[in-house]
Amino acid sequence: MTRYFVPRYLVSVMSIAILSAATVVADAQNPPYTVQDGTKVDQKTLDGWKTWRALACERCHGAEQEGLVGPSLVESLKTMSKEDFHTTVINGRPEKGMPPWGGSDMMVKNWEGLYDYLKGRSDGAIKPGHLYPISQ
């Protein structure tokens, strides 16, 4: 996972993720999230989903990320790089109606988890709707 994508500013966040989600780190083939039964996920992905929910992303991208006024993220995440994702959520695409979320502490803190969550939705591994921690 970190082999092909290690921006320097992510290292600290990444190392925490590596420590806390041991099953995920193996190699680039593995997904960045851990999921059980489609609804139980690792803490980082859970925080990503909570960010999705709190910032009301579904108002534009749909409750199932299927797209409304904003594009389908199920589709976008199939091709979008993590770097492009980061740039887009932090700087926005104001001309298209995507807000810049750089001013949101929650987004700045959890954008990677959000990426992981959306990747899981795009892969079909994570189900739409409410998510729970794996421990439950």
Next chain:
Amino acid sequence: MKMNYVRPVLGGMAMSSALCLSGIAAATDTETAMDNPSDWASQAGDYANHRYSTLDQINASNVKGLQVAWTMSTGVLRGHEGSPLVIGNTMYIHTPFPNNVYAINLADQTYKWKYEPKQDAQVVPVMCCDTVNRGLAFGDGKIFLQQADTTLVALDAATGKVVWTAKNGDSKIGETNTNAPHVFKDVVLTGISGGEFGVHGRMNAYDIKTGKRLWTGYSTGPDDQLLVDPKKTMTWTNGKMEPIGKDSSLKTWKGDQWKLGGGTTWGWYAYDPKLNLVYYGSGNPGTWNPSQRPGDNKWSMTIWARDLNTGMAKWVYQMTPHDEWDFDGVNEMVLADIPVEGKETPVLMHLDRNGFGYTMNRVTGELLVAEKFDPNVNWATKVDMKTGRPVVNAKYSPGTTGPDVDVKDICPAALGSKDEQPSSFDPKTKLMYVPTNHVCMTYEPFQIEYTAGQPYVGATLTMYPTPNSHGGMGNFIAWDPAVGKIVWSKPEKFSVWSGALTTAGDVAFYGTLEGYLKAVSLKDGSELWKFKTPSGIIGNVFTYVYNGKQYVGVYSGIGGWAGIGMAAGLSEGHEGLGAVGGYKDLAKYTTLGGSLFVFALPDGSGGVTKTASNVQE
């Protein structure tokens, strides 16, 4: 043409004149134009929000012959709410963001002038998810545009040149505008949107000549900001009107949460010139997570009666204390004098998002009628007529079940048994003709922190057609406001999100999300005519006369809350969890558009015969 115009002598006309004109002060140019049925001089056609025309050239027996007279592209896609204005030989049309305004010469449908504002695109994300604008206002020789970025603009009606502008809010903290400005006498009233961004809702009044702010009346907060008199501002209490008392709003909020209190004001206002009172509703309280904001959250979800010149509130009535469902109280306020329990009564009629149709005494604020206008409404069993409070069903109360619990099958959904789509009142039948939603929801609130300029919602919703009903998501109904009963109900596949029009020709018009403009009988709602426009209709139907001929028009251009699913990405194969799950079938019928359609009877078909409402051909 106007010189030769002979007004029809009809009971309805007399009534609307009485409501339009005080008869003492000289009529303003707005009032003169509103009083001339050839014009469509305000969004509702009059101060009383009747959306009724005395024109009868097009009527129940000949409406089946209605044809397209002309069309025009607005040049903008996305949701087209509101309607054009017609004053004399000019039509004024408006668009969703970027809020262009075009003056059209009705003689040859050429542009007289265009106003194309430059607005910061940053406002669009804060408007998420549609960039609607509910139309223009006319008065003092000016056309008023309330831009999305909150700038209120006065344009010279003859030239389109900017006469003055006023800054009405701050989009950086989530304040935007979608409402139409309203001209009452020499005052321009405009509200604010942003109930999902924790804004501090209020009504603003501006001097029509200069754009100077006259007063601001907030929906929540200390008495001086509310513009209330604790001893004189009244509300329905234990079966009678009593003063609201000191700190009536502050006492119903935890700490200073009232500052993020919402109570936005983006609906349709009414004015009674005799009483000099303005009526409007305030919207949902800040955050959709009710557990986070204990208390009644006054005066969100409230009908307000304020003095036009001072803003001082004469009476208030909170319909949905401590909202748990996003039932904004902003829908149109409709004024008329009707018999209630055998006594002619000056009433205010209001069919709320929460599914109850209210009839109030508009002079005193007394609650007269509060009944469900959709039988499937279940969040409350009834309104207790003594306390005026809804009797909430705990099973459908997300505030009772608490955060992170998904409450199922609440009816109506957050977009209400009706939303902003305005009804029509026919002074002859004394009934309201109402475009409605028939949609239920699941509602899961969750804890949320406030950050300025970012969504302050705190709930996840899913919406779907009302279970165990006709399967559709809307109805067009006739409502008797004197007793609170549905007279007839015509099912529709989708929400009816278009403002209705009734005419002295005994026809009601409305548009559908599939794109049909329909004419129905006032008697039973039976369909007399329909025409498929290129896109879904969420605009309001209007009518006017030009050169002796009656026209009926409407915008075609889907969008708005119900129509946002029409944009990119909605594909088959997603289960009904989606927020617009029930609306995704719309993709079979229509796609985005932006055009004006104007209809008339063909020449020689009887449409231009001399009638009471038309003496010149």
